[in-house]
Structure formats: C-alpha cells, structure tokens
Amino acid sequence: MKHVVTIRRKALAASEEHAAKLRGQFSESGTLVLNLISSPGSGKTTLLEATVRRLADQHRLAVIEGDVATERDADRIRALGVAAHQVLTGGACHLDARQIETALDTAELLPADILFIENVGNLICPTTYDLGEDFKVAVLSVTEGDDKPFKYPAIFSRAAVTIISKSDLLPHVPFDLEAVREHVASLNPSGTLFVLSSTTGDGIDGWCDFLLDSLAAKRTP
Amino acid sequence: MHEMGIALEIYRTCREAVRAHGEGRLQRVRIAVGELAAIEPDLLLFGWQAVVVDSPDEGAELEIEWCRADQRCPSCGEAKDRSEGTWLRICPDCAMPLEVRGGDELDVLEITYETDDETADAASPS
Numbered sequence: 001m002k003h004v005v006t007i008r009r010k011a012l013a014a015s016e017e018h019a020a021k022l023r024g025q026f027s028e029s030g031t032l033v034l035n036l037i038s039s040p041g042s043g044k045t046t047l048l049e050a051t052v053r054r055l056a057d058q059h060r061l062a063v064i065e066g067d068v069a070t071e072r073d074a075d076r077i078r079a080l081g082v083a084a085h086q087v088l089t090g091g092a093c094h095l096d097a098r099q100i101e102t103a104l105d106t107a108e109l110l111p112a113d114i115l116f117i118e119n120v121g122n123l124i125c126p127t128t129y130d131l132g133e134d135f136k137v138a139v140l141s142v143t144e145g146d147d148k149p150f151k152y153p154a155i156f157s158r159a160a161v162t163i164i165s166k167s168d169l170l171p172h173v174p175f176d177l178e179a180v181r182e183h184v185a186s187l188n189p190s191g192t193l194f195v196l197s198s199t200t201g202d203g204i205d206g207w208c209d210f211l212l213d214s215l216a217a218k219r220t221p
Numbered sequence: 222m223h224e225m226g227i228a229l230e231i232y233r234t235c236r237e238a239v240r241a242h243g244e245g246r247l248q249r250v251r252i253a254v255g256e257l258a259a260i261e262p263d264l265l266l267f268g269w270q271a272v273v274v275d276s277p278d279e280g281a282e283l284e285i286e287w288c289r290a291d292q293r294c295p296s297c298g299e300a301k302d303r304s305e306g307t308w309l310r311i312c313p314d315c316a317m318p319l320e321v322r323g324g325d326e327l328d329v330l331e332i333t334y335e336t337d338d339e340t341a342d343a344a345s346p347s
C-alpha cells in the first residue's frame with residue numbers, strides 16, 4: 001500500500017537543532033563564538049596565534065581546531081597556554097554541530113570569553129553548517145588571488161567578517177585589494193572587512209578591538 | 222563535497238518520518254533546493270544513490286525541486302537582469318543593497334512510502 005506524507009522539514013533540521021542548543025549554551029556562558037572558514041593555508045592558525053598573544057592576558061580564550069588529520073594546530077595553540085581541542089574529521093570536509101558538542105564534552109573549554117572554531121580548510125562545505133556561532137569569519141590570503149570572492153560567493157556573502165590575511169606580501173603578489181573590497185561589499189553589503197598580517201602584526205589591533213566590542217555587545221543585556 | 226553528508230541527513234529525516242507513521246519502504250522523496258544553498262543537485266543525487274543502495278530503501282528516488290531566489294532593489298524594484306545563481310547583493314543600477322528572498326531552501330517536502338501489509342486499513346471498517 002502506498003502512502004504519501006507531506007513533511008516540510010529542513011533537510012538539516014537535526015543538525016540545526018544541535019546548533020540551536022549550542023547557541024543557547026554559549027549565550028548562557030556569555031561566550032563570543034567565531035567560526036573561521038577559509039581554504040587551507042590562508043593563515044587561520046597563525047591569525048589565531050597572533051590574536052591569542054594579544055588577548056590571552058586579559059581574557060579567557062578557547063579554540064576548537066578542525067582538521068582531517070594531526071594534532072598540529074591544537075598543539076600550536078596549547079603552546080601559547082590556551083585551551084585547545086583538536087577535532088579530527090578523518091576525511092570529512094567540514095565540522096558540524098554534533099562534533100562541537102562532543103568537543104565541549106571532552107575538553108574543558110567553557111566557560112570562556114571567546115571561543116574560536118577553526119573549521120576544516122575548505123571554502124565550500126563548511127558554509128552550509130551552523131555551529132552555533134555568533135558569526136562566520138572568512139579568511140582570504142593575498143597569495144590565493146583576488147578572484148576568490150566571486151568564485152566562492154557563498155562563504156563571502158554569509159560571513160559577517162572577511163579578513164584579508166598576509167597583507168605583508170601585497171607588494172610581491174598581484175592582488176587588487178580595492179577590487180576585493182568592492183567584490184566582498186557587493187556580495188555582502190553589511191559585512192566588515194579587515195586587512196592584516198599576523199606575521200608583522202599590522203591590522204591585528206583593529207581585529208582584536210572588533211572582537212572585544214562584539215563580546216561586550218553580546219554581554220550587554 | 223558535502224552533498225554526501227546532506228544526502229545522509231535527508232535520508233535520516235525520511236526514515237524517521239516513515240517510522241513515525243509505521244513501517245514501510247521509501248519510494249520517493251521530494252525536496253526543495255535553493256539556487257543559493259550551495260548544493261550541486263547532481264552530486265546530491267549521486268550521494269543519495271550511495272546512501273540508499275543496500276539499504277531497505279534501495280531504489281528510492283530523490284526528486285529535486287529547484288528554487289530561485291528573488292532579489293529586489295528597494296528603490297527600483299526587481300533586479301531583472303540577474304543571471305541564475307548570482308550572489309551579487311548590490312543593485313547594478315542604483316548601487317543599493319538588494320533584498321534577497323528565498324533561494325536558500327534545503328527542505329524535505331514530501332515522502333512516498335509503501336507498506337506490505339494492508340491489515341491496518343483492511344481491518345478498519347469501510
């Protein structure tokens with residue numbers, strides 16, 4: 001016998017329920033949560049190292065690292081005295097909310113002022129998955145080329161913040177910064193853009209001020 | 222490619238729905254996918270086949286309803302010259318941010334499933 005049932009349920013509803021639970025948990029602990037998304041090698045971990053060096057004295061920070069294999073990134077953060085947990089996806093190209101729940105159950109990361117989630121290096125798949133974050137941060141290094149926002153529009157239109165990293169290399173590579181500003185703005189008119197170098201420290205202050213302002217805003221009733 | 226994971230989530234959602242109504246074998250699943258959902262329909266279909274093969278629902282079909290986004294400029298109306306799948310959020314004529322509605326759908330709309338025994342219905346007086 002044949003039955004037809006109307007469902008009208010989001011395909012990722014189960015995953016989104018987990019993300020909503022996480023968002024509630026982060027709201028309760030007053031934790032600002034960022035989901036960093038970029039291609040591999042854009043300098044996400046180096047940016048986190050520079051950020052942690054700047055903020056860890058005054059604030060309690062935590063990091064969840066997502067990679068296919070190795071503890072390398074979490075080790076780099078732990079070396080700076082900051083709590084870090086490595087999620088190994090074993091091949092999967094993105095993190096999902098269930099993995100964040102498990103990470104929080106496994107490692108002592110909360111309470112924290114700011115939790116950074118460094119997603120698996122990939123400009124496409126992580127875009128679809130809500131991790132309960134306050135906002136997504138897209139990182140684009142100048143060595144990757146200035147055509148990336150238009151080639152991977154989903155992440156640049158959904159990320160509240162875009163970071164142009166490795167700005168110290170601008171004199172050496174063909175990267176039209178003004179064109180990228182324009183492209184990102186046309187994909188995401190309300191987004192914020194930072195240009196910085198984690199190596200020289202240029203622009204890190206503006207980024208860190210933004211984080212602290214966002215934290216204060218989240219904690220303002 | 223995250224379509225495989227999404228195919229699996231869709232399958233779980235449908236399985237749960239069948240179970241909620243009793244037991245049965247999935248025949249067809251109709252879903253909505255928006256053009257801005259960052260989903261490649263062919264890859265999703267491929268992922269779906271991989272998910273249902275060797276399962277009790279082997280052969281179940283996935284039917285994708287493609288949903289376009291509606292982008293309107295608050296000052297001059299719809300951005301009519303936009304090509305399919307474009308993510309630009311600025312009106313090409315007056316440089317105003319566009320209002321984007323829809324296009325991000327990823328919803329299970331309807332399932333069709335088959336049950337072997339007709340006792341439940343046969344037993345009920347007609």
